[in-house]
Amino acid sequence: MTKEETLLSKRFIELSNVAFHRGILVFTDFLNLNELNIFYGITKELHTVRYQAFGGYESAERQMIAFIPDAFCYDYQSHYPIAVIKIKPVNHKFADTLTHRDFLGAIINLGIDRCKVGDILVKENEAILFCHEKLTDFFVEQLTKVKHTNVSVTVETLGDFTYQPEFKMIKGSISSTRIDSVIALCCATSRSQAVDYILGKKAFLNGRLIEANSEIIKENDIISIRGVGKFVFTGILSHTKKGKVFVEIKKYI
Numbered sequence: 001m002t003k004e005e006t007l008l009s010k011r012f013i014e015l016s017n018v019a020f021h022r023g024i025l026v027f028t029d030f031l032n033l034n035e036l037n038i039f040y041g042i043t044k045e046l047h048t049v050r051y052q053a054f055g056g057y058e059s060a061e062r063q064m065i066a067f068i069p070d071a072f073c074y075d076y077q078s079h080y081p082i083a084v085i086k087i088k089p090v091n092h093k094f095a096d097t098l099t100h101r102d103f104l105g106a107i108i109n110l111g112i113d114r115c116k117v118g119d120i121l122v123k124e125n126e127a128i129l130f131c132h133e134k135l136t137d138f139f140v141e142q143l144t145k146v147k148h149t150n151v152s153v154t155v156e157t158l159g160d161f162t163y164q165p166e167f168k169m170i171k172g173s174i175s176s177t178r179i180d181s182v183i184a185l186c187c188a189t190s191r192s193q194a195v196d197y198i199l200g201k202k203a204f205l206n207g208r209l210i211e212a213n214s215e216i217i218k219e220n221d222i223i224s225i226r227g228v229g230k231f232v233f234t235g236i237l238s239h240t241k242k243g244k245v246f247v248e249i250k251k252y253i
Contacts, residue, residue: 001038008035012065019067020048020126025079028057029115033224034201037209040134053207055118056082056130057163059232059252061224062118063207083116083136084156085129085141092123095125095149102166103127106146110138121163128163167232167250175244177236179205179223180213186223186231186249202226 001009012028020027031039036053043051043069049070054077055063064080087103089095096102100122107117107129118130127146131139136155143153174181183194183203195213197203203210204224205217219235232250239245 001188005038008038012039013045014040015065016046016049016051016067019069023069025069027081028065029113030062030118030130031115032062033204033226034206034209036063036065036207037204040208052077054080054082056080056084056158057119057161059165059222059230060119060130062130062210064118078159080158081133082130082158083133084134084161085131085139085143086126086154086156086159087129087146087151088126089146090152091151092125096147098122098125098127098146098149100127102147103129106143110142112138166253168253170249170251171233171237171246173240173244173246176235177217177245177247178213179203179210179215179217182217182233182247182249183223183225185247186251187225187228197225197228202228229239 005241015026015028020025046067050068052068053063054066055061064082066080066228095115096249099162103120103122107147108114112135116132116135120130121128129139140153140155143151145151155218172184172185174185180191180194180198184191187197198210198213201209202225202227205215206222207224217233221233223231223233225231230252232252234248237246237248
């Protein structure tokens with residue numbers, strides 16, 4: 001581990017101990033895939049409490065970890081300090097074409113630490129932003145423009161929020177369900193390029209860094225490739241006469 005990774009690991013252990021000794025829910029900030037991978041690598045050292053990852057909606061990439069003391073037995077998910085911010089142009093007719101990068105840039109330009117912000121879902125020039133609940137008033141008052149477009153900001157409580165992700169279906173024949181073969185199909189690329197994603201530490205399986213290209217993918221596994229996208233391996237549809245498997249994958253869009 002690097003010095004930063006070691007410090008982060010110690011922080012996770014510290015938070016779990018606080019939850020245990022004080023008997024309260026304790027949350028991290030939003031963690032990216034690398035940070036989540038570090039967390040999953042030290043979970044055996046968390047002897048005192050349970051834990052749960054959540055980012056505001058099912059399958060969120062950036063997530064908070066909740067450390068849950070044994071005495072805490074009611075619905076803890078509703079207690080996550082996560083707010084849902086909706087951002088949209090004041091006038092769609094005169095709005096720029098706004099991308100994830102534009103929304104994120106506008107947020108960072110306000111001086112917000114990335115760890116206080118979760119996923120940003122963009123559709124038809126509008127965005128849904130997950131952030132720490134303490135930032136809601138700040139965003140309502142200060143986030144007035146994205147790119148050159150004037151925007152309005154509204155807040156929705158996490159309990160009232162619903163989100164149904166959209167998918168593009170990918171089907172194809174691969175030699176096996178090894179991770180490199182599956183990634184090659186996901187990304188419409190070669191197996192050598194898929195291996196490069198793995199060696200470059202850009203590929204994650206269910207939030208954990210993939211370290212070997214021989215790993216076998218199972219039904220409903222979630223694959224994330226940094227800079228490319230997120231995919232769900234829905235399973236094998238059939239076997240071909242040449243010994244290959246015909247599979248189906250869902251890509252988040």
